[in-house]
Amino acid sequence: DAKTTQPPSMDCAEGRAANLPCNHSTISGNEYVYWYRQIHSQGPQYIIHGLKNNETNEMASLIITEDRKSSTLILPHATLRDTAVYYCIVRTLNTGTASKLTFGTGTRLQVTL
Amino acid sequence: DGGITQSPKYLFRKEGQNVTLSCEQNLNHDAMYWYRQDPGQGLRLIYYSQIVNDFQKGDIAEGYSVSREKKESFPLTVTSAQKNPTAFYLCASSPYEAGNYGYTFGSGTRLTVV
Secondary structure, three states: OOOOEOOOEEEEEOOOOEEEEEEOOOOOOOEEEEEEEEOOOOOOEEEEEEOOOOEEOOOOEEEEOOOOOEEEEEEOOOOHHHOEEEEEEEEEOOOOOOOOOOOOOOEEEEEEO | OOOEEEEOOEEEEOOOOOEEEEEEEOOOOOEEEEEEEOOOOOEEEEEEEOOOOOOEEOOOOOOEEEOOOEOOEOOEEEOOOOOOOOEEEEEEEEOOOOOOOOOEEOOOEEEEEO
């Protein structure tokens, strides 16, 4: 699986958009980009995933560059409850087999008043 | 509600004792996983199972054992051979075609060995 690089920490004011970058320059054509987040002392929570098109759901938007070497997770109106560690993961979808996910150290997002 | 239940939330054991962590899911997922997390670190894969009665070692399997006798259950035993067992343990599950949502995680068990 391709390696990802994320900044170790970021701050964001409540109500503003939080833009979390991820570099995955060695991504291959059949690898998806997944984002999870982990609030302190809880299990990680799935946020969103995409292949090459931009994606949006009720939690966030995912913007993937045209060359797919980087992506940005956007939380449009960050709240204090969005304070968490955010993990960017690149993984091939293997139909019929277990999909092992490899978690790096992620980005610690601190949302402040 | 469907989900994954890990119990207990906190566990204290004396050094040298084996301890078993419970993980149960009612999501009808085929695959289950155990991860370990140390303070300030990412998650590391211990064991995973794709189907009943089958499991594979992950990246840090030494000192751990698992079983998968039922689809719903994937208990993890931390044996006395594990040199540094104090950690946060997370169980997860996924359907075979894990494309849409990837993993569903439990809320974790924090094991402290004294």
